[in-house]
Amino acid sequence: MVQPTLKISTSPHLKQRITTDVIMRNVVWAMLPLAAFAVYSFGISTLLLLATTTIAAVLTEHVVCRMSGKKSTVFDWSAVITGLLLGLTLPPIFPLWMAFVGGVMAIGLGKSIFGGLGYNVFNPALVGRAILQAAFPAAITTWYPAFTPDRFTQVPASTLALPFMQPPEVDVISGATPLAAFKFEGIRTETTDLALGLISGSTGETCAVLILLGGLYLVVRKMMNWRIPVAVLGSAFLLSGVFYLLNPAEYPHPVFMLFSGGLMLGAVYMATDMVASPLTPLGVWIYGAFIGIVTIVIRLWGGLPEGVMYAILLANAVSPHIDGWVQPRVYGTKPKAAAA
């Protein structure tokens, strides 16, 4: 036998093939049906919106990497998730230039500034959305009805608004979201409409069924921690259920709470951001419950109809501390309080 060239490596010599880029790509695949439904229900403006946020996010990721002299990290696909997810949290006729700013902010201030993938404290898409909400409070609460007949032929004027121009007036009332309708007018929406997405809202939050199916796909492929959505939705259901039982006239039904607004989208795709959520098994439950409870508290007593975004951002901030408190007991040791 000739002397072969032997490669040496350290053990283990076997490797599971689910890599980070594969996980990220699969998250994108899981969101695509949702994005497709958003385009179907809100039309061409939504297609433009999702494309804008995604391109803005990916472009920012690329440019920041090159500016800091690193290899571009766009091929880990995480920027695509951020961009797409941001687009799915915006109203259908959100001005594109604002959406672009949001995409840049999400990656720039939500991720790159912390050191890129793996280092972000908050979910980058939500950072982008929070900035947009602060900067453009009117535009981000300007809703539009779903399934308008001309949605594939006409682009609403606000979508194409030029930067720094006042967006044209749109009929706000006709497109009010179920949460806003309930909060400000006491109107209740049918649960089946909520589940199937026959309502107004942010582009990606309307169809609960598709959100859950996408999440199920990721859970089955072991690419998502199922405990987080279960904890978020479970705690939201329980807390709102308690108040509903106390006073059904004043408080909404818990099922309405689950299926309305961004709770489902947030629980499945945002709270589960691996980087910004806890690692420890118990920590994950605490984190999820925290999000569910804060969401309901904001919805019931806060000034805003929706609270998912702030709930998740708050939970992101405390997630490293949660991990510190509940480090699992190491085999063969007595329980101890680990340092945070």
Add this chain to the structure above:
Amino acid sequence: MTLNIFRRKTFKHGVHPPEHKDETNGLPIRQFPFAPVIILPMAQHIGAPSKVVVREGQEVVRGQVLAEADGYVSVPTHAPVSGVVRKIGNVPTISGQMTTGIYLEPFPASSQEVQEGTPVALETATPEEIRMGIQQAGIVGLGGAAFPTHVKLKVPDGKNCEVLIINGVECEPYLTTDHRVMLEQADDIYMGMRYLLKTTGADRAIIGIEANKRDAADHLAQHMPNDLPATVEVLPVKYPQGAEKMLVTALLGLEIPSGGLPIDVVVVAVNVATCAEIGRLLPTGRSIQERVVTITGPGIKKKGNYLIPIGTPLRFVLEQVEAAEHISEVYMGGPMMGVAVSNLDISIVKGTSGIVVFSEEDVWRPQTIYPCIKCGMCLDACPLSLNPSQLGILAKHGAYDQMEQNYNLMDCFECGSCSYVCPSNIPLVQHFRIAKRTVKQHRAQK
């Protein structure tokens, strides 16, 4: 312990790498030919290397002591073949370091009769004599650790042993050594258990076997002598169940304390092939000359389980089993905890449980190391419930003290489960090896 009847017999976490055991588990053990030269390192075991007692040019008989045990934590090295000592000098080892060793040239025409030593009679021998007999036979842990077995069997003063665990788990992918030993050497195993029960003073024995070797478990259970206080337990397949800590937990529901040994929970655990060797050698006073090695992997044509003389050069072994020309990776031991071979001039030693060979195209290597995305897969894999993610981040910053004090670094036994699952391809175990070594060096300096 009465509540444990409803407990699922396993341990927390762990991983399921592809097993690849079907390729060799149906192949009976076959005798390997003698190589033209036998290379015997004196440091085949943990502890002090054996002390050479023969000289160059001396003719030796198969089974003769070539080197004596140098102290308590050491074992003698015997001639695996009758022949002549050609040279005493440096021999290569898997670690890359050279160590003292003996080059032995077999007599081609010899009948290869084995020289027998002093038999250790089961009925009359004291526990102490059994341990000495085990040491004299040169027996070390054949599962891979190569720790001198007689040391492990000594129950420290003030402690007692109640349960003897025979480890037939063999959780490493590809390896079928113990599987074949259990199928073909049941009587040796029973005999070995008698010796082990006597020397440890344990009341009962449990043979732990994973469900992918149910035939072996059935075989051992069916032929179990009535007077042997032993049971066979079938465990769900999960890596690293063969690790002592995990096996004790799976079988008994007990945790070995951090930094402790099985004896701290009144258990002694011995690998099943080691047990068989004890049962075979002690009654005649023979010494260990050969061991069963699984030779497998996509780079091997004649895969199988071979009885190979200790000291057979790896190059000769691979020629005999018709390894492919273009092999690129050779692992000694299993692919999860085994060591990559850099030099085919090393030889089969007592701790070699398998040789797994790959060619370039069979190996998938991650191209990119991504940052830790805190996915938590490593936490769900670690059998000790360590936090490999946090340990990895600390290792990156060289915070070894913090790793040791706050995150139980020193408990890690490098099973590789965290590296195996890490989607970011971070070489976690390698980080931990470096950290552990650094911590040990610091401790030694203090």
